[in-house]
Amino acid sequence: xxxxxxxxxKHINDVVNQDEAKQKLINWLKAWEEGKVEKKAILLHGPxxxxxxxxxxxxxxxxxxxxxxxxxxxxxxxxxxxxxAKAASQTAGIMGRxxxxxxxxxxxxxxxxxxxxxxxxxxxxxxxxxxxMTANNPYQEHLRPLRDVAELVPMKRxxxxxxxxxxxxxxKSENLYCEPGALRExxxxxxxxxxxxxxxxxxxAALNKKVTLDTVKAVSTYRNRVHAPWEALQKxxxxxxxxxxREAVTSTDLTHDEFITWINEHxxxxxxxxxxxxxxYEALSRADIYLGRIVKTQNWDLLSYxxxxxxxxVAFARTAYxxxxxxxxxxxxxxxxxxxxxxxxYREALAEVLASRLLTSKAIVKSDVIPYLRVIFTQNPxxxxxxxxxxxxxxxxxxxxxxxxxxxxxxxxxxxxx
Amino acid sequence: MSELLWAEKYRPRSLSEVVNxxxxxxxxxxxxxxxxxxxxxxxxxxxxxxxxxxxxLAHDLYGENYRQYMLExxxxxxRKIEVIxxxxxxxxxxxxxxxxxxKIVLLDEADNMTSDAQQALRRLMELYSASTRFIxxxxxxxxxxEPIQSRCAVFRFTSLKRxxxxxRLMYICNQEKVVCREKALDIIYDISEGDMRxxxxxxxxAAALGEVTExxxxxxxxxxxxxxxxxxxxxxxxxxxxxxxxxxxxLMINYGLSGVDIIKQIHREIFSSEVKLPDELRIIIADYxxxxxFRLVEGADDEIQLNAFLARLSLxxxxxxx
Numbered sequence: 083x084x085x086x087x088x089x090x091x092k093h094i095n096d097v098v099n100q101d102e103a104k105q106k107l108i109n110w111l112k113a114w115e116e117g118k119v120e121k122k123a124i125l126l127h128g129p130x131x132x133x134x135x136x137x138x139x140x141x142x143x144x145x146x147x148x149x150x151x152x153x154x155x156x157x158x159x160x161x162x163x164x165x166x167a168k169a170a171s172q173t174a175g176i177m178g179r180x181x182x183x184x185x186x187x188x189x190x191x192x193x194x195x196x197x198x199x200x201x202x203x204x205x206x207x208x209x210x211x212x213x214x215m216t217a218n219n220p221y222q223e224h225l226r227p228l229r230d231v232a233e234l235v236p237m238k239r240x241x242x243x244x245x246x247x248x249x250x251x252x253x254k255s256e257n258l259y260c261e262p263g264a265l266r267e268x269x270x271x272x273x274x275x276x277x278x279x280x281x282x283x284x285x286x287a288a289l290n291k292k293v294t295l296d297t298v299k300a301v302s303t304y305r306n307r308v309h310a311p312w313e314a315l316q317k318x319x320x321x322x323x324x325x326x327x328r329e330a331v332t333s334t335d336l337t338h339d340e341f342i343t344w345i346n347e348h349x350x351x352x353x354x355x356x357x358x359x360x361x362x363y364e365a366l367s368r369a370d371i372y373l374g375r376i377v378k379t380q381n382w383d384l385l386s387y388x389x390x391x392x393x394x395x396v397a398f399a400r401t402a403y404x405x406x407x408x409x410x411x412x413x414x415x416x417x418x419x420x421x422x423x424x425x426x427x428y429r430e431a432l433a434e435v436l437a438s439r440l441l442t443s444k445a446i447v448k449s450d451v452i453p454y455l456r457v458i459f460t461q462n463p464x465x466x467x468x469x470x471x472x473x474x475x476x477x478x479x480x481x482x483x484x485x486x487x488x489x490x491x492x493x494x495x496x497x498x499x500x
Numbered sequence: 501m502s503e504l505l506w507a508e509k510y511r512p513r514s515l516s517e518v519v520n521x522x523x524x525x526x527x528x529x530x531x532x533x534x535x536x537x538x539x540x541x542x543x544x545x546x547x548x549x550x551x552x553x554x555x556x557l558a559h560d561l562y563g564e565n566y567r568q569y570m571l572e573x574x575x576x577x578x579r580k581i582e583v584i585x586x587x588x589x590x591x592x593x594x595x596x597x598x599x600x601x602x603k604i605v606l607l608d609e610a611d612n613m614t615s616d617a618q619q620a621l622r623r624l625m626e627l628y629s630a631s632t633r634f635i636x637x638x639x640x641x642x643x644x645x646e647p648i649q650s651r652c653a654v655f656r657f658t659s660l661k662r663x664x665x666x667x668r669l670m671y672i673c674n675q676e677k678v679v680c681r682e683k684a685l686d687i688i689y690d691i692s693e694g695d696m697r698x699x700x701x702x703x704x705x706a707a708a709l710g711e712v713t714e715x716x717x718x719x720x721x722x723x724x725x726x727x728x729x730x731x732x733x734x735x736x737x738x739x740x741x742x743x744x745x746x747x748x749x750x751l752m753i754n755y756g757l758s759g760v761d762i763i764k765q766i767h768r769e770i771f772s773s774e775v776k777l778p779d780e781l782r783i784i785i786a787d788y789x790x791x792x793x794f795r796l797v798e799g800a801d802d803e804i805q806l807n808a809f810l811a812r813l814s815l816x817x818x819x820x821x822x
């Protein structure tokens with residue numbers, strides 16, 4: 083039996099260093115029992131090998147739940163979804179309480195499994211049993227509906243220390259002699275992925291009863307890892323070598339444009355010194371220019387320059403190296419961008435309407451007319467309403483012009499129409 | 501119970517209603533009597549009645565439905581000569597019925613066209629001269645290429661005199677039964693720099709607040725042109741990048757300004773006396789603003805480029821200690 087199965091945690095206490103996630107899950111299950119849950123599903127997310135599935139299994143074993151497991155990325159077909167739905171809709175019977183585990187929901191392909199997310203949402207709405215979903219990156223666009231109906235519970239990437247703890251436990255039970263340096267090397271290369279660490283240990287042990295640093299170096303390789311955006315930023319900003327910063331840029335499943343948005347948001351999070359901040363932004367703005375040129379000329383050779391500017395260019399804007407841990411949150415810009423675009427469209431639409439009536443260019447309307455209209459709309463809603471009727475302005479333009487006074491203006495418009 | 505913008509409501513519809521630019525109006529009336537007009541170039545500062553008079557002329561020539569005999573183009577909105585060419589071609593093709601044997605193409609703000617585009621325009625004017633007349637307007641006639649100028653009868657519009665603008669504002673106040681102080685109208689004239697459209701806009705907004713007084717005029721102008729851009733610059737120069745960035749987002753979201761709009765406003769502010777800066781710094785910043793504007797026009801990302809700009813300001817501000 084492979085060690086990763088043999089040494090799965092059997093009790094919740096065997097799960098290392100995820101106390102917060104554990105506690106949240108336990109409380110939520112308790113609330114389920116009492117019928118008081120706010121959200122009927124949980125979306126457990128964290129990097130590969132941090133123990134998402136193991137945690138759910140351990141909880142099921144510890145608290146005596148029957149685990150109904152389903153890998154979401156395999157369940158493309160309608161029958162599979164129906165099977166989940168059926169299991170979810172049954173009340174706890176003689177078989178005892180059950181947890182529905184939907185593993186790897188981020189594996190749902192938005193194109194190939196069109197409708198898959200909607201089907202899952204339907205299942206969640208009607209379930210009579212707790213549903214736990216797992217995902218590496220819950221922030222992908224096509225998972226947004228799932229984020230709305232499920233409570234997000236994050237799990238941490240394991241530290242080297244955590245990985246070593248588990249490896250030592252296995253060595254003891256396998257009666258294996260292991261050099262301390264060897265375990266450290268495995269843990270380092272695993273980057274917190276316990277599953278790959280255990281696999282590497284098993285491979286090294288198969289080679290030699292005594293696991294030394296050399297055998298470890300022979301069997302285990304650095305893996306290409308997919309990082310969550312904030313982890314990639316952590317790695318990128320704190321990289322000691324150019325190649326690390328470059329790798330960090332390509333280690334997420336975001337597009338380059340999306341990752342640039344993350345960097346743009348967080349340059350001031352990481353840098354405080356204005357000199358460093360400016361050098362970082364200058365590099366980022368160069369990357370932005372290269373990406374623009376690629377789009378325009380389809381010359382993909384330029385991509386490496388863009389990556390070098392956005393990764394190493396930003397990371398090596400520092401004047402002195404010091405590891406700094408920072409909280410990199412989801413960029414506001416993603417939300418704001420849509421709003422800014424809408425706002426620009428309103429301004430354009432209004433200029434279009436007024437330019438032909440006032441016999442002038444849209445540019446003049448924007449600079450000389452709209453600012454005064456705004457004054458009227460925010461200061462005198464009753465009078466503004468007359469202008470709305472005079473030009474038959476649609477409601478969304480009124481809202482844009484009047485801001486917080488929109489309600490007043492619109493209610494006068496209503497009265498005026500009668 | 502509906503109202504229009506006064507700039508539209510009180511626009512003269514016919515040449516006989518136009519109160520200023522007397523010589524020009526007289527010459528144009530003669531053209532109308534003869535039912536024949538040459539190509540024309542109306543040149544002069546903004547808000548002096550160029551476009552209004554062109555419309556009034558067409559109105560007097562063709563009657564109420566004059567707009568079907570006139571193609572209106574604005575060079576600052578339609579920069580591509582191809583667009584202009586297609587539209588003119590389409591328009592010139594249909595025959596005119598009635599006693600006037602030609603139609604009018606009104607090309608506003610023609611001085612915004614590149615000289616290449618103007619060369620193409622010149623050929624268009626020749627090609628369709630049998631059936632159309634062109635009226636071009638421009639703020640700066642020197643930016644119109646000579647071959648076009650020589651084909652046109654040039655009319656120079658002069659800045660409106662104080663008594664013309666104040667008189668017109670007074671007339672509007674009487675019509676609208678708005679109480680106003682004469683001093684307030686004086687101030688409106690000063691602020692609008694003789695631009696009638698701007699003056700009327702200010703008057704209408706001030707009237708919306710109640711009696712038109714010196715205070716209400718200043719208040720309206722202050723509200724209409726918030727100092728957001730200036731504040732953003734000052735925050736950045738004081739080294740407060742994070743707050744400056746917040747202001748930037750506010751401008752983009754609440755005011756709907758594009759990156760180019762913002763960088764252009766920044767460019768104006770850099771040389772304003774209200775922003776305290778050593779002159780050598782103004783030059784450095786202006787140069788960088790130009791670079792950023794170029795990048796934006798090329799299609800770079802608004803926020804990233806402007807953030808780079810603000811980050812540079814924070815650094816410069818710290819070094820010079822403004």
